[in-house]
Amino acid sequence: MAAKLERQPSSATTGFFQAYPVIPPAYTSQTQQASAQSGNAGSDDTVLTDILKLYLPNPLPTALDKSLHDFARTCLDPGTLRLMVDCEISHPTLHSLNTFGEANTINPLRTSEGWRGLKDIQTKNGIVARGYDGCSEAGKYNLRIHQFALAHLWSPSCASVSCPAAMSDGAAILLSKHLALSSNPSTPGQDPKVLRGVLQAVYNRLVSFGPDYAWTSGQWMTERPGGSDVSRTETLARLASTEELSAEKVTFGKEDADGVGMPLGPYLIDGFKWFSSATDADMVVLLAQTKKGLSAFYAPMKRAKIMPDSTRVAVMNGVRISRLKNKMGTKGLPTAELEIKGMRGWLIGEEGRGVKGISAILNATRLWTASGAVGSWGRGLAVARAYAKVRKIKGEQVLAENRQHVKWIAGEIVKYRACAHLAFLGVALLGIAESGWEVAAKGTNAGSWMPKDKKEAEALLRVLTPVMKAQCSLWSTLGLRECMESLGGVGYCENVEDGGVMNIARMLRDSAVNSVWEGTTNILAEDFVRVTKGRAGEQAVACLDRLIVRMVGTVVAFFEENAHLVQWRWGALKAWLASTATEKVLYQGREVLQQVQELICSLLLMIQAGNTGDSLDRTIADRWIRSRFGQGRELLHKGSLEVESENDRRIFLGTPTAGTQGMRSKL
Incomplete structure (x- = not known):
């Protein structure tokens, strides 16, 4: 009888260990695909390459091809993945009060290092900016295909920082439509020349490649009564009176500008938003009721204030975070319920036609x-x-x-x-x-x-x-x-x-x-x-x-x-x-x-x-x-x-x- 094979028991450090799978980049440059087939690291998913060949010049412009190739590797870089994991385990936190119990209007929301780092990577690689004319050096072609190809690569690694990118892109589309008009509708109390200058400056920030300069946008529509039915919006907006604006100057130390020095809008907005994603945004586009109906507004998240010690700080622009949502997923993404009281904003487009205006963002x-x-x-x-x-x-x-x-x-x-x-x-x-x-x-x-x-x-x-x-x-x-x-x-x-x-x-x-x-x-x-x-x-x-x-x-x-x-x-x-x-x-x-x-x-x-x-x-x-x-x-x-x-x-x-x-x- 043959001798039985003697087996050794496994332990925490001995026995079988599964070989680790190697996840290849989702895109490989067309100039390197031949060598990839010869054994170098390449993509095993050809659908993105097929789509690019369908909608873009063939061969691809060199700069475009290189940007996708390099970014596909950035998405799997250990540094990027470390930031993604940090978002998953280090969730946003709310700090409503300061040490002595006074309302914290400066930095009530704190996000993780991972969240902030991924937003920087996103901005530097132009996840929003690549979709706009003048923001690409590779020539004339469908800029949106380039932009969304980057987003396709980015989505699984970005811990949902693509959410503020999506809303920022929508806001840029909306503002670009108004900037393209020879004149905007005249509104009492709202200087069209000043408004145009503000919208141009905001647009420039939305499509920027610079993390220290670029802005992200929020998009506030959802409220408790209606969910997707925006007709039941309870947020109200009205033109501020001269007396109210004078009183604000006293409260804010004679400052009447947003956090970066741009003029504040003449409207006062009050209400409650039930579900706001990307609460750490720099600006917001929102819906509010006026005398003429549901209207669209732009407002910065911060406004300037002169403190008692004469320092100039940026404080919340009439927004108080009521609580953060505890969600099934998207853990690193700060989603909140917001109370709005005296938020200063600008009317965008025609009063009472806000749904039509904001549909550009929604699409x-x-x-x-x-x-x-x-x-x-x-x-x-x-x-x-x-x-x-x-x-x-x-x-x-x-x-x-x-x-x-x-x-x-x-x-x-x-x-x-x-x-x-x-x-x-x-x-x-x-x-x-x-x-x-x-x-x-x-x-x-x-x-x-x-x-x-x-x-x-x-x-x-x-x-x-x-x-x-x-x-x-x-x-x-x-x-x-x-x-x-x-x-x-x-x-x-x-x-x-x-x-x-x-x-x-x-x-x-x-x-x-x-x-x-x-x-x-x-x-x-x-x-x-x-x-x-x-x-x-x-x-x-x-x-x-x-x-x-x-x-x-x-x-x-x-x-x-x-x-x-x-x-x-x-x-x-x-x-x-x-x-x-x-x-x-x-x-x-x-x-x-x-x-x-x-x-x-x-x-x-x-x-x-x-x-x-x-x-x-x-x-x-x-x-x-x-x-x-x-x-x-x-x-x-x-x-x-x-x-x-x-x-x-x-x-x-x-x-x-x-x-x-x-x-x-x-x-």
Whole structure:
């Protein structure tokens, strides 16, 4: 009888230890991709590269390519990850009173070193600034694609500092619209020349690359009565009287300027905001009721005050933080309830038309939400892929050799790629709406089917943004849950060691807010119905129809059957929208959002496959269409096991990797 193998017990320091997965950067410069394939570190996620080739000049401008390559590595740098972990374990704190019990109006909110450090990295790399003309040295192209590509890379590493970036971007869009006007509406008590100077100075700070100069913006709309229903806003604004302004000068030591010396607005604002993200912002855009209705205002967070000892300090501009929110995720992000009493602000735009004015911010932040959600999902899949390559499951077999596991995550990657293309379609439309087709699309692979008219791009953005925000938010949260499960117990743990790059649990918690803030899925469904069934509904649907017709025309030559299937499905949905009562459409609003998502994603994936001619891209498009249009069950067992599993492997792992060719299904 053969002697039994003697085993030694494991201990805390001996026995098996899992090899640590290596998470590669999410983007590699086009000039280095060839060497990456030869063995140097490169990206294992090609979707961002594919999107850039679709909407930007090819080859990419060198400076743009380099900025993305370098920033992808910054996002995984140990110093960046240390700051991210610090945000997770060092939460914001509120210090309402000073030593002797007097109200602390100077620095009541304290954020972590990690939060402040990540904001500095964000500003230096132009996460907001890259989206604006004059802020890029790489030439004329769709600046928004460059900007949101950076945001895609940044989202999973930034501990939600992208939230104030999104609101700052929205505020910059709003201010730029007013600065572009030859004159602003005349308002009693508000000097238009002074207002213009203030808005220009604020805009310059919002789009700055300098951490010591740049500002971030808050966005205050949510109140206790209405949530997303801003018509029930209880915050009030009125022009201050001469007597009130004189009394303020006594209180603040003859100072009538904000914290950096700019003139304060003539309006006094009072109310209570129930949910304000990025409470450490330098400024805010908010809604308040006036005699003429709901209006939009700009206000700085700080104003100047001369203290008894003659020192000049910046104090809160009529804002008191009532309490910080205790949230499921986004722990480093200071979210608060705010009491506003005597806040000085400027009316922006026409009095009583605030909802229309602030919609520019809302559309931008919804697009940021969709894009950021997809970016975090991409990191989760990168972790799942890296883990599968090293996790031993039977003898020397690794998880990446298990057919069932690879099939599962390959299915998730198809969904991720579809949503990534959907989000960046919105980004591309934003670029055209701002800069025009000649600058933002001409000569690109998408130029032939993207709208050439700015107004049409704006209309499409208005129709599709609710779809993008709703569906990308929902699907990314579900996708991150799958990524968490793919790591087993490790995925369920809050892994803050080793830079926290393995902490999918944190990303899952953070992602849950995406389907809540800036409108829940039901609110977005209502928004979509309002656009497509409202007064301008026919024109909105016609714009979408023209886009789909152009996209179908682009792919019909090499995807004839699927192109006609999508066209038929769109025709049926379009006819149903036209003939069905608004209440019935609203009743099925969530299903309508999903149908539009499925149609647009099908076309985008087919366009991608047509551009590259790659069989893998074609497989991804076929799988998406098969799964979304009801053919999946019928074809489930008809494909060859060897062919299908090889396609799974290519979708999941990309090019052949040593040790993964001989895939087994043994558990």
